[in-house]
Amino acid sequence: MQIIKTIEDVRRSHLCTGCGVCAALEPQRFKMLNIPTEGHRPQVRDDAPETTGRAFSACPGIQLHHDYDTSDARLATSMRDAWGPVYEVLEGHACDDEIRFAASSGGAATALALYCLQERAMHGVLHTAADPDKPYCNRTVFSRDRASLLAATGSRYAPSSPCAQLAQIADAAGPCVFIGKPCDIAAARAAQKLSSRLRENLGLTIAFFCAGVPNTAASLKLAAQEGASTPERISSLRYRGNGWPGKWAVEYQGDKDSSERRELSYAESWHFLQRHRQWRCYICPDHTGEFADISVGDPWYREVGEDERGSSLIVVRTQRGLDILRGAVAAGYLTVGGNDLSLLPRSQPDLIAVRGNLWARLHTLRLFGAATPSFSGFSFFPFWWHELDFTEKLRSILGTVKRIFTKRLRKPAGLDSGSAG
Ligand SMILES: Cc1cc2nc3c(=O)[nH]c(=O)nc-3n(C[C@H](O)[C@H](O)[C@H](O)COP(=O)(O)OP(=O)(O)OC[C@H]3O[C@@H](n4cnc5c(N)ncnc54)[C@H](O)[C@@H]3O)c2cc1C
Ligand code: SF4
Ligand code: SF4
DSSP states (O other): OOOSHEEEEEETTOOOOOOOOHHSSTTTTTEEEEEETTEEEEEEHHHHHHHSSSSHHTTTTTEEOOOOHHHOOOOOOGHHHHSOOSSEEEEEEEEEEEEHHHHHHSSHHHHHHHHHHSSSSSOOEEEEESSSSSTTTEEEEOOHHHHHHHTTTTTTSSOGGGGTTHHHHHTSOEEEEEEHHHHHHHHHHHHTTOOOHHHHHHHEEEEEEEEEBOOOOHHHHHHHTOOOOOOEEEEEOOOSSSSSSBBEEEEEETTOOOEEEEEEEEHHHHHHHHGOOHHHHHHHSSSSSSSEEEEEEEOTTSOOTTOOOOOOEEEOSHHHHHHHHHHHHTTTTTEOOOOTTTTHHHHOOOOOOOOHHHHHHHHHHHHTTTOOOOEEEEHHHHHHHHEEEEEEEHHHHHHHHHEEEEEETSSSSOOOEEEEO
């Protein structure tokens, strides 16, 4: 049984999600590096002071604890066990056509953020965009206007550490929006408990649904397969957007100095990239942003028509989220249909089985002495018992045993060198 007591233990035991909150809470001790075959990972700085324990207490890699008020009468009780706190589920899209087109789904994340900037006097939006110097990598940006928000639209299936820059929210002159992966939002929520400035200034949290983050090596491998022979030749890499769901598109300098462009469908690129997700994503209990005020995903409950314009699935999870959503609709930033809770399970039917699988995965990891995170406030066993048939139950255990050995989970993650990320 591996005992995890420090951030270094989390990183070594393959549980790091790459959120970066450790670098925000103990900046003199940790910085984030991009390890191409893993993801963004914390590294202890030279001459770092002793740890204060603050980073570890907020780390989502090792722990996730739901502490929302389960007696809140506005929560949909039928949704709680499988989907966390839910007030409403709606389908909608940005009213701004340019945002809707450029965005991943229907641009709900960007439209809500823009509304907060322009109509709620929020100070800025902390989120993620392509790194102009290395377009196959991400960097964290603090957007203060529409142009900057628009430039960062579109999902990037690559590592990001937006929490490492939470100081920009804490130090801001007023409330801000934070957009991130579900684990980023959980980390920011935990960090809020340690910082009064973050409690004051986290004005809205938006998570997107997340099946996992592929590493940088995967992006480069796919780009190379499509002709971009070296990373230096890549001038642009988009994973989605500019249509719905949009195309994976790489632009690069060809062998004869020509400008080349290659595209793959969303399904083709995800099929390749998803095989290179970090381990922690395989045991993630929160693929739909349960710690956010609002979470957004794709309304996959129906076929996407040819040339259909973008659409978002919007899950409202808090009263603050509901107030802001209604404000954005009234002010003409967002168009939504009626509340229909069934849209969520119909769009993500596999996630029920994922919950069941997780019960077996966590127990098998523990039994074999591999590192196991602690999750409280989630329900797993009933889904394993009722939703998986006998073969699936067996596979949930044997598949984990196999992964413990093939992914060498009982051995420390390599500390190979990376680049600042
Ligand atoms: C790693 C990953 C996994 C995903 N898995 C699923 C899934 O399983 N099911 C599903 O329905 N949808 C998934 N999505 C897509 C997600 O549903 C859409 O991004 C979401 O619907 C938001 O769409 P939008 O049009 O509102 O966003 P937009 O208006 O285009 O805004 C997207 C926002 O996401 C931020 N962002 C983009 N990439 C990253 C990143 N790597 N890290 C942090 N922030 C980022 C941008 O800064 C931007 O603010 C995934 C996206 C990513 C990046
Ligand atoms: S999950 Fe986040 S807080 Fe934990 S070690 Fe990784 S980057 Fe740091
Ligand atoms: S699947 Fe879970 S752990 Fe992995 S990046 Fe997404 S939210 Fe984080």
